[in-house]
Amino acid sequence: MDTKTEIRTETKDSTSLPADDYKKRDAIWPLVLFYIHMNILAIGGAYILLTSALWSTILFTTLLALLGILGVTVGVHRLWAHRTFTASAPLRLFLMLCQTTAGQGSIYSVVQAHRLHHQKFQQDADPFFSKQGFLFAQVRSGLFKYSSEQEQLLQEVDMTDLENDAIVMFQKRYYVVLYTVLNVLLSINTPFQYFGDSLSSSMLVGFWLRTLIVHNVGNLVHTSHFVWSIYKDFKPTDSNSIFFITKSYWPQYHYLLPQDYQSGEFGDYGSGLGAAVIRVFAALDWAKDLRTISSVAVRMGLTNAVETGRPIVECIQEQVQLEKNALPANHFLNREKFM
Numbered sequence: 001m002d003t004k005t006e007i008r009t010e011t012k013d014s015t016s017l018p019a020d021d022y023k024k025r026d027a028i029w030p031l032v033l034f035y036i037h038m039n040i041l042a043i044g045g046a047y048i049l050l051t052s053a054l055w056s057t058i059l060f061t062t063l064l065a066l067l068g069i070l071g072v073t074v075g076v077h078r079l080w081a082h083r084t085f086t087a088s089a090p091l092r093l094f095l096m097l098c099q100t101t102a103g104q105g106s107i108y109s110v111v112q113a114h115r116l117h118h119q120k121f122q123q124d125a126d127p128f129f130s131k132q133g134f135l136f137a138q139v140r141s142g143l144f145k146y147s148s149e150q151e152q153l154l155q156e157v158d159m160t161d162l163e164n165d166a167i168v169m170f171q172k173r174y175y176v177v178l179y180t181v182l183n184v185l186l187s188i189n190t191p192f193q194y195f196g197d198s199l200s201s202s203m204l205v206g207f208w209l210r211t212l213i214v215h216n217v218g219n220l221v222h223t224s225h226f227v228w229s230i231y232k233d234f235k236p237t238d239s240n241s242i243f244f245i246t247k248s249y250w251p252q253y254h255y256l257l258p259q260d261y262q263s264g265e266f267g268d269y270g271s272g273l274g275a276a277v278i279r280v281f282a283a284l285d286w287a288k289d290l291r292t293i294s295s296v297a298v299r300m301g302l303t304n305a306v307e308t309g310r311p312i313v314e315c316i317q318e319q320v321q322l323e324k325n326a327l328p329a330n331h332f333l334n335r336e337k338f339m
């Protein structure tokens with residue numbers, strides 16, 4: 001998993017390649033093998049979880065999985081990819097450690113890919129296949145090298161802000177060591193050595209089952225628009241999953257206006273765990289400058305767009321700038337008013 005980034009972002013002089021080769025993505029076979037193992041061993045983990053795992057192992061693994069997911073959603077997505085708030089060094093360190101336990105690659109590489117995903121959303125060059133179906137995007141995007149075209153586009157993504165973040169660059173440099181200690185050793189050694197659980201339980205539940213869950217939830221950050229978004233041809237009566245999936249327009253909102261800390265990764269707005277965690281850190285003064293967009297600004301922006309014929313996003317952003325100074329610093333405490 002850890003070498004994925006390096007394999008996928010390799011730069012080549014691709015300008016001379018024929019068109020097909022330029023867009024071609026090859027499978028990363030070690031990752032395909034890892035993926036097959038992960039799925040099989042996680043089934044073993046689920047069996048042990050239900051039959052013989054110790055409660056301490058289950059609770060510890062759940063906590064580690066939750067921290068990994070927070071590292072991806074609050075850390076990689078809302079803080080580093082979209083800059084929806086600023087974070088103090090201790091908070092960035094905490095989120096960096098959490099993100100390392102997710103095993104998705106370094107913060108730098110995931111943010112670079114996510115920014116390209118937004119730039120090329122529903123176009124062929126999107127590394128997360130947003131033009132294809134959910135399973136295609138969810139499974140395949142993690143197992144294929146970037147095409148030469150994508151490698152070139154990735155080099156053009158502005159990453160200056162992350163390059164100036166010592167914590168992100170430290171993690172990028174020592175990712176393999178941090179991954180081994182925080183993701184592999186910590187998750188297996190703790191249940192085995194400190195809780196006295198069996199080696200199979202520690203490995204299959206603590207590492208493989210957790211890796212499967214965090215890997216899939218983490219990938220949803222780029223693919224959840226397939227699951228929770230209402231698209232033009234969506235017919236509610238066709239869906240058997242209506243009881244646990246509430247489709248909304250929030251994913252489209254995120255792709256239109258990503259700089260809003262309340263935008264949830266899984267089709268929600270302002271009500272999820274990620275937004276709550278950011279508000280708690282803001283109350284502690286570890287998170288500052290929380291960026292959000294009020295419905296008044298959206299309405300005014302839309303009105304201006306209709307009246308002037310200018311692009312919608314540009315008009316809304318203009319209103320956001322005007323509103324910025326009027327927004328009290330602690331607006332996150334009164335979210336009714338700023339939704």
Ligand SMILES: [Zn+2]
Nearest residue numbers: 077114118258
């Ligand atoms: Zn995003």
